[in-house]
Amino acid sequence: MLAFILVFAIILSSVTLLSMTGFQAMQDYQEAEQLQNADRAMEALAVNFNDVIRYDGIEQRYGELALREGTVSTGDSGTTLNISIDGDRINETDPDLFADYGGDANATVNLGEFMYTSEGDRIAYEGGGLMRGHESESWSLVSKRPQLRCGDETAVISLVRVSADDRSIQSSEGLGFTMSVENRSSKVYNNTDKVNISVEESAYDDAWKSTLESGDWGESDTGVCAVGDGSGSGRVVVTLVEVDVEY
Template sequence: MRQTTDSIRSDGRTNDRGVSEVLGFILVFAIILGSVTLLSMTGFQAMQDYQEGEQLRNAERAMEAFAENANDVMRYDGIDTRRGELSLQEGTVRTSDGGTKLNITIEKTGSTVDIPEDEFSSYGTGDTVNIGEFTYIVDDDRIAYEGGGVVRGDDSGSVFLKRPQVRCDDETAVISLVTISADDRSIQSSGQVGFTISEVNRTSKAYSGVAEVSIDVDPNSQNSDAWNSTLDDWSGGNDGTCSLGGGGQVVVTLTEVDIEY
């Protein structure tokens, strides 16, 4: 029988030993390469998530600044035009005269007053006020100027970052809302886009001898969660109904604006 032995190299090591060292080197190199690849992938995802988060935070700040400019049109009689800018960063801005739908009802002693009525009728259909919308959209997230406030939402819900101007106390309720009458359109851009807000119409009316005033939100509205939460706080946990005891006063102001870009 022929006996085989490991061949001996001049340096005294066997060939099998050299093969083992090569395999070990390949294994270590593969581990290092895999680790680098994994870290680069997770690091890239983390960086992408950070950039998207920062993009939304910048959009929030820009929309809040935009809201301040737009609300000046509602607050001051001498101002009927304001201008603002948003950095879209590949996001999309959309305007519409639809948006959230509100029903404002005033209960007086022995009677009910629906808003809109008479001069308010141009702001909606029947008893519904159409708030309209000015919305920034990136992926599944949205930030909107709506009713004078700023709301952030996604598929899971919505919340106001800056609340609309509604106030309720023991004797007085104030409802000041901005409605948007802009055409349905959208624009996507990677840079700055300028917008002009112009007053179209303003209607204000005071009601005395009021028992309560309620604001109901259309449940099918995209940002109904944000409105319901805000109106629940507004009414002291009374489901959007502000109780005034029968001798209260309510002031309703609706300012219609157009947004061009």
């Protein structure tokens, strides 16, 4: 009888322990898989939305995202970038956004917010790229690089700025999003030597640092692209598309 009780207790304890650890492992796997699915869905959405940068004639794009108990939030305040050419900053506050270009100008470009959050994990569409992080931790990484290109003769900076109402929604269903162009500005700066992009404020510092250190942007200093042969023969093309996101 004693042996039976001991064997039964061992079996019962083993089943209980396995159930607890197994369920936790399954829950962790489910959460990780949900985040990966959200990342892929956000990347597909970003590729679709970025058509407003690639093609001047496109004024609107529509996409869907399965929230799965996650939350989507929008707003007009997000990562702030400074862009300067040969040491002089570009002014975003002009009606033409980049028309006035000088050392005394306000150079900040606020990229706004379009973000998916689930269990504290965040995936943010910023400037045309995707950044990942966690609301309770300082780390962040790049899922999709913004459209920043540094060539030997030409640097191209193309950014999407979300200017949307501050709102959020949580749902288990799929949700449709419409991105509409409100303003589009582009300017070519000739006779340049270098262009610099620096992050003034961001919840994704590590991700932006990694972006600006990679490729030719980090050749000398973080976020610096040298164009031309150093004699003022380079060219910088800057495009900013301001959009609203409705859902």
